[in-house]
Amino acid sequence: MPHHYDRVNINKLLTRTRITMVTTPDWVKKAVFYQIFPDRFAIGQQQAIAVAQQPKLEPWEAPPTVQGYKGGNLWGVIEHLDYLQDSGITALYLTPIFQSACNHRYHTHDYYQVDPLLGGNEALQALLTQAHRREMKVVLDGVFNHASRGFYFFNDILENGPHSPWLDWFHIEDWPLSAYDGSLPANYRGWVDLRALPQFNHDHPDVREYLMRVGEYWIAQGIDGWRLDVPDCVKAEGFWQEFRCRVKAINPEAYIVGEIWCDASPWLAGDQFDGVMNYRFTEPTVAFAIGDRLQKEHLRGEEYRPYPALTAEAYGERISQLLQQHPWEIQLTQLNLLNSHDTARLLTLANGDRPSVNLALLLMFTFPGAPCVYYGDEVGLPGEADPDCRRVFPAKTDWDLDCWEFYRQLIALRHRYQCLQLGDYKIIATAGMGYVFQRQYGDETLMVAVNSGDNIIEIILSPDIINLDKIDIAEPVFSANGETVIDRNTAGLLLTMAPQSGAAFAII
Template identity: 50%
Template sequence: MTPTWLADAIFYQIFPDRFAMSARIDTPRHLEQWDAPPTQNGFKGGDLFGAIERLDYLQALGVNAIYLNPIFQSAANHRYHTHDYFQVDPLLGGNAAFAELREACHARGMRVILDGVFNHASRGFFQFNHVLENGAASPYVDWFHFKDFPIDAYSKDAPNYEAWWNLAPLPKFNHANPRVREFLFRVAEHWMREGADGWRLDVPAEIDDDEFWREFRRRVKKINPEAYIVGEIWHRADRWLKGDMFDAVMHYPFTRACISFFTDADEPTRELTRGHSYGDIAPMDAPAFARALEETLAWYPPEINFAQMNLLDSHDTARFLTLARGDASALTLAWLLMFTFIGAPTIYYGDEIGMLGARDPDNRRGMEWDEKKWNVGLKDQVIKYCVLRKKYSALRRGEFKTLSAQGKVFAFARHLQNETIIVALNASRETAAMDIPVSRLLEDATRVKAEWSNEEHIVRAGHLWRVPLAAREGKVFVSVTAMQ
């Protein structure tokens, strides 16, 4: 079973070093200027106390779950190079900061998901460093995959041990070693007992051992049956979604479809997406987009689909607004689709105020807190869509039906009991008048009313006839029965 709360979740992804800086950490630090272009290795000084101070902001947006990029002690600003899995990085405020953040979030009904890096460690990880110092004589020599000695961990050549993407700073664990497995399971258990609400798993496909993940799930769910386990898998993921490993995955096939339909998906856009595992980007019309969405829904049972982490971008991709070359209408249309689709919508920090960012590290800029520089219109849209999703159960738990897909105009319905919600999206740059077949859902003479306007339509001969859509416009219609 997947967690019952996932259908109601609206996630906000925080990259801790870049989200918010507090005055509660007074250790002298040499930091990169907050508003300067981010560099690969620079630290800007965001911390978990800063995130606590911005919870009012997040709650006002309407989000109710936070996904944190790694927070454990590390020598990297992104903290995917873990030194100590049991210590929150002191630059983030240490363990006390996480405890305070957890309590503050839970008091607001917000959940906190941690990022688990269990495929590889770092050169600063104690057991690896022990082997670095002692060579083959170290009792930890079987924690990793060494080819020969002495270990060459700092030359520019390929390392003489297995490492993620052959990168020397990221030595890969030997997951066949029972002591390694037990260590990693204890890490997962420890932070569950500390109040984390689940794990986002970094590159879990690299751990090619299903029994490892089955035991991981057993350990985590024993502590909290409602814990969320979501894997970073960029493609179809049946192997991990049979109920014995993950609850869901980050839904990058959804991301790819949205980029292809709502942006121009031209060469500049494709150049920014090359090298990412969601595959090649190419322009999509509405029929292709509908097929792509329906295909992803057909991959998995409904309870998996309702638990999926839907997203438009992340710390690993260019920001959606940058892929759209600043076209805010592309982002608002994609958001409307995401907030009315099956699965949990996810906002990457700063997207809601119009932040831009190309490839890493540019997509990890310091959060803009100067409100004069915000795109307030975008932020208002996010708030509006959060309210909409919370208002109608059909948007969170209802079935999905494609109603019409022609050219660049797409309409679908979400239906649950007496609630029927119809969403119409015009991704073209021309006005459209759409005939939407609804006979499978609504009887003739049924009235539907638009959210956010006084527009009404009556079902006649099984259709909503000539529904007007401006260029790059989306509308949401609700049956009067549902509104009552």
């Protein structure tokens, strides 16, 4: 059952957290995540609860719209678990699933009820059972900064005005409230001034306790962690430290990962999150692998800037800075991604240039932290910015099977080598668009070489970089797009790399 603490006990836990070593869930370091937008993934054959059996839905194959529902549900996720397991996926991250009046469900009505369109609580429990039987983890999206106009406590304020007992749960500024008429002042605070998303007053002890108990409840029900939506907007002192303590008291191996687009250092000292959605890795990786092929018209907002194009040396500098920012235990549990439900898909950003996408994937799957695949990317699903990046998962007849095989091989590589899960990351050479690094864990070492340029390049690894007397380099254990040849000569190891190619070599 969930643990509840008085303020004295919480302060003791927070103090203990600050003085202990940084610890993060071991399973995350070895995981390959798959992000699912439930409304667009699959419609299961088993019916949802009766009230939602005959909803009016958009045609499945029609382009997605901002407000339309497609009808994907958790039963559909369950029916695809064998496919995901066969692909090598070991963990699922689901965007919000709780009752809501929008297809993405970031407008929460009820934090204790899975949306009926998704199958209700019954479907979630079935998903947890079936996933755990396959030793797959399930992480849910926690929207704890704001609720919705339909959230019971806020709806009571709309109905009863200043007589509502829940006034202090939100930031009410004046009367009357205008929840829907944009020509009038809202008179309450919404997230980024959106009336649909009334922001919680996290300094109110009842609000704080309510949200803590939601976090505890679903961990106790068997979920394996929380992805936290816009957690940097929660300003209440000690909120996320307390959240960590209470969640970890129930399951010490629960994963807590935040959506932070900027420098996440304030949240990654070991007392709040185990990692973040690592857009600080995404940006330079896309800028190096895609470069000037990037279609900027598909980008939205200033928080995500995967440009200008980077040389190998500039990419190495950005990666070195990133790896120095956080404790190594945190680095190993960052959630690494190349796109998400909030960005255009990488294939579209690259203007369909599959070789450059392949190089970005190689860099992600060989980087410290857990790689995350956005549903459909593995079968070649394109998509411009929201809502187009939230297309339905395609029928198998529309899959890019070469793309799927490439993903499967990369995922298998990740699982095969412990050095990719736990090993050090060392940049050993940069030249023009050529980038070479190694991952080492104990006696196991992989060297990865990437040429994101349009020309053949040669890179010399001199004896002061690699001890030629103690190594033997076998055939590549993985290659992308073209051939990389290694020859020994008096100067060292000569790498000859085809244009837009990459390879991983086992160093014995």
